[in-house]
Amino acid sequence: MTSQPKVFTDATAALFDLEDGISLMSGGFGLCGIPENSIHEIVRQGIRDIHAISNNIGNSGRGLALLLKQQQISRATCSYVGGNPDLERQMLAGDVDTTLVPQGTFSERIRAAGMGIRAFYTPAGAGTLVAQGKEVREFDRPCILEYPLSADFAIIKAEKGDNYGNLWFKETARNFSPLMAMAGRTTVVEVEQLVELGDIPAEDVHLPGVFVQRIYQGRDYENVIEIPVYQ
Amino acid sequence: MADTVIDLIQPGSSLNLGIGMPTMIIERMPPEKRVMIHSENGVLGVDGRPGPDTASPTLINAGKETIAVGKGASFFDSALSFGMIRGGHIDFCVLGGMEVDRHGNLANWMIPGKKVTGMGGAMDLVHGAKRVIVMLSHFSKSGKCKLVSQCELPLTGERVVHQVVTELGVFTITDGQFKIEQLAPGVSREQLGITPELLA
Numbered sequence: 001m002t003s004q005p006k007v008f009t010d011a012t013a014a015l016f017d018l019e020d021g022i023s024l025m026s027g028g029f030g031l032c033g034i035p036e037n038s039i040h041e042i043v044r045q046g047i048r049d050i051h052a053i054s055n056n057i058g059n060s061g062r063g064l065a066l067l068l069k070q071q072q073i074s075r076a077t078c079s080y081v082g083g084n085p086d087l088e089r090q091m092l093a094g095d096v097d098t099t100l101v102p103q104g105t106f107s108e109r110i111r112a113a114g115m116g117i118r119a120f121y122t123p124a125g126a127g128t129l130v131a132q133g134k135e136v137r138e139f140d141r142p143c144i145l146e147y148p149l150s151a152d153f154a155i156i157k158a159e160k161g162d163n164y165g166n167l168w169f170k171e172t173a174r175n176f177s178p179l180m181a182m183a184g185r186t187t188v189v190e191v192e193q194l195v196e197l198g199d200i201p202a203e204d205v206h207l208p209g210v211f212v213q214r215i216y217q218g219r220d221y222e223n224v225i226e227i228p229v230y231q
Numbered sequence: 232m233a234d235t236v237i238d239l240i241q242p243g244s245s246l247n248l249g250i251g252m253p254t255m256i257i258e259r260m261p262p263e264k265r266v267m268i269h270s271e272n273g274v275l276g277v278d279g280r281p282g283p284d285t286a287s288p289t290l291i292n293a294g295k296e297t298i299a300v301g302k303g304a305s306f307f308d309s310a311l312s313f314g315m316i317r318g319g320h321i322d323f324c325v326l327g328g329m330e331v332d333r334h335g336n337l338a339n340w341m342i343p344g345k346k347v348t349g350m351g352g353a354m355d356l357v358h359g360a361k362r363v364i365v366m367l368s369h370f371s372k373s374g375k376c377k378l379v380s381q382c383e384l385p386l387t388g389e390r391v392v393h394q395v396v397t398e399l400g401v402f403t404i405t406d407g408q409f410k411i412e413q414l415a416p417g418v419s420r421e422q423l424g425i426t427p428e429l430l431a
Binding site: 029030031032033055059078079080081082083088091092100102103104105106107108110111122123124125126127128129130141159169170171172173174175176177178179206223224225226227228229230231 | 250270271272273274279281282283286287288289290291293294295296297298306307308309310312313314316317346347348349350351352353354355359385386387388389
């Protein structure tokens with residue numbers, strides 16, 4: 001057992017042990033910061049019955065929506081469906097068992113999993129459908145008990161990463177990625193730039209490499225702008 | 232409507248803008264108000280829109296639209312972003328809505344059997360921001376007033392809305408009523424489509 005991450009040549013090499021029925025976290029907000037190479041590799045492998053955990057499960061037919069189109073996802077945990085017609089259709093048809101989680105609760109459950117927190121109370125969702133079947137406790141206001149959310153694999157994209165797995169994210173591409181990296185039992189990171197140790201100054205490391213098991217240099221990024229709005 | 236909302240925001244405050252109509256505020260916020268605009272995908276300090284040459288696929292708001300940031304901006308992960316919200320560090324949030332009722336209940340995330348957008352960050356925002364403003368068109372496509380006695384759609388939060396802004400006026404939720412703060416020019420109480428006993 002070693003905590004040292006391993007550098008892999010590409011997505012195929014890094015995702016050698018995926019199986020049907022895995023839980024899979026994927027970073028990204030809409031299409032911003034999604035692990036494009038790993039997603040394409042999972043499409044290629046064709047594994048099925050995936051429990052996908054991601055804020056949007058893809059969007060506009062791209063990202064994890066590619067897995068939805070191939071019926072590779074049977075369960076989804078997410079916060080937002082708008083903008084993802086593939087998910088909305090399969091959810092309403094009952095093909096994908098979908099659990100909607102308030103976005104702050106979603107992030108905190110993932111953080112809790114990585115940080116060893118066993119449960120927490122939050123006001124988000126109290127008095128709504130989200131509270132159904134959950135313990136409610138009165139603090140300054142009613143709060144519901146929420147549990148951590150982890151996954152067999154987390155697939156993450158970062159702008160820069162070094163051989164140890166230290167990561168640096170660009171602008172708002174950070175979103176859920178460092179949290180999921182902490183909550184994945186095996187965390188696989190793809191980067192725009194694989195750099196040498198020390199190239200990311202210690203003060204600027206957004207996620208220490210101890211949370212990363214595998215890293216590889218990605219390629220052919222599309223980096224789609226979903227909704228361009230200009231001055 | 233965007234300008235009406237901007238008048239309700241205190242200078243120097245922090246402000247979260249929801250998806251949809253509220254994002255119009257980004258373009259119209261006067262710099263001299265020194266408002267720090269937060270977007271829950273992980274940015275504080277949104278400052279207008281980029282040009283076609285400066286737009287970045289990694290710089291977006293929660294509506295997935297391209298944005299620009301100003302001096303003093305910061306980026307962070309989603310847990311920190313929602314900690315900012317839930318921890319009471321954001322002064323105002325402006326959300327869209329499907330229905331608001333006289334007790335300040337809000338519905339804005341699903342129509343059973345018809346449409347599900349998901350709650351996104353709305354359920355966290357309504358319990359975290361110090362002041363919750365809902366910005367919505369006054370009537371639905373079928374002509375029904377969205378300011379109601381009791382929400383029929385599944386709730387986003389109970390007793391969470393402070394103010395409502397529509398194209399017809401500004402209303403404060405007070406003691407189970409919609410208190411009229413201002414009406415748009417030429418609009419009378421009768422045109423609001425709100426039962427008189429719900430109005431103050």
